[in-house]
Amino acid sequence: MTAKECLQILRDIKDVAFATVDEKGMPHSRMIDVMLVEEEKLYFCTARGKNSEKR
Numbered sequence: 541m542t543a544k545e546c547l548q549i550l551r552d553i554k555d556v557a558f559a560t561v562d563e564k565g566m567p568h569s570r571m572i573d574v575m576l577v578e579e580e581k582l583y584f585c586t587a588r589g590k591n592s593e594k595r
Contacts, residue, residue: 543580550582558584 550556559569572584 543577543582547577547582556584 556572557569558572559567561567576583
């Protein structure tokens with residue numbers, strides 16, 4: 541499956557949860573908006589001030 545096909549599936553679903561774990565192994569999830577595919581990579585947005593980029 542290509543990244544473009546994944547993007548279309550995520551856009552069709554509309555509400556996407558992104559889940560990670562912190563350095564202690566504690567789970568965290570947040571809602572995201574998948575924005576685009578470029579060079580077979582998915583790019584997404586979340587609210588400013590979140591720690592998403594650190595996990």
